[in-house]
Amino acid sequence: MAYVTEDMNSKNEKGGTxxxxxxxxxETYHYYGCKPPFHKGVTFLENCYVLRDPFQNGSGGSFLLLGGECTSCSRVVCQDTSCSLxxxxxxxxxxxxxxxxxxxxExxxxxxxxxxxxTKMYKN
Ligand SMILES: [Zn+2]
Ligand SMILES: [Zn+2]
Incomplete structure (x- = not known):
């Protein structure tokens, strides 16, 4: 199982792991925050880890939202439906x-x- 090292999830605006x-x-991320500089006009509802689409250049390029921090326990979780909501x-x-x-x-x-x-991940 992976564990967090210093350069991971460091909330660096300039990116990291x-x-x-x-x-x-x-996954490598390119930006942490709620207003990605490479996509003008987008504001997220939370600070999150963003990956710039590697196949596009310049402003207006698309991006991938990797994930963010759990409001309750502060763990960093990805966008996968089995990890965060x-x-x-x-x-x-x-x-x-x-x-x-x-x-x-619902x-x-x-x-x-x-x-x-x-459930295999959350044995209490
Ligand atoms: Zn949590
Ligand atoms: Zn995950």
Whole structure:
């Protein structure tokens, strides 16, 4: 299982290495924050790790949102539906499940479904 080293998830505006603390995915990121400089006019609802699309240059290029920090436990989690859930704020699936009453019923379904496929990671 991967663990966080100093250059990982360092919230560096200029980029670094992103590590999902739930699934262990690592990926280079180019920007951390909510207003990516390479995509004018975009403001995210949270500070997050962003990867610039390697196949495009200049402003207006597309990008990939890698993930962000769980509002509740501060773990960094990727966008994968089995790692995080964005409902007004980002939650890792573990915290989403712990606070399931806070979510509307249609989200419950999703949390339960996703947890069923990841229970091996969350043994309590
Ligand atoms: Zn992940
Ligand atoms: Zn969490």
């Amino acid at each position: 992103f590590l999902c603390e739930a699934c262990g995915l690592t 964005f409902y007004t704020k980002r939650f890792c699936l573990n915290c989403a499940n712990a606070n399931i009453e806070e979510f509307p019923p 989200i419950h379904q999703r949390i339960k479904k996703d947890l069923a496929s990841t």
